[in-house]
Amino acid sequence: MPLVRRRPLMRAAMVGGTAYAAGKAGQRSASRQQDEADYQQQQEDRIRQLEAQQAAAMPAAAAPPPQAAPPSTDLVSRLTELKKLLDAGVLTQDEFDAAKQKLLSG
Numbered sequence: 519m520p521l522v523r524r525r526p527l528m529r530a531a532m533v534g535g536t537a538y539a540a541g542k543a544g545q546r547s548a549s550r551q552q553d554e555a556d557y558q559q560q561q562e563d564r565i566r567q568l569e570a571q572q573a574a575a576m577p578a579a580a581a582p583p584p585q586a587a588p589p590s591t592d593l594v595s596r597l598t599e600l601k602k603l604l605d606a607g608v609l610t611q612d613e614f615d616a617a618k619q620k621l622l623s624g
Contacts, residue, residue, distance in 0.1 A: 596621055 597618060604614040 593621060 600609065600614055600617050600621075603609045604611070609617070
């Protein structure tokens, strides 16, 4: 008879112990997740601070220079016209080179 009475108590102790262990594991997991979230927030704050410092340290004059404008189609058409005149024999090679230099420099 004493064994019959122990079994329900042992079963209750095992169930209670398992529930306690599961609850503790859940608390540890939640705590770990909160710690990771806090760490990520700290890292993001540090990155924002560093970016702000870099932006403050970088003078406006150090900005990259604007890119040159692409050559206009007008220039291309003029060069094409000069080449046609050279091929037709209207211009000599020296005249063509001088006119091309004039167009490209100015």
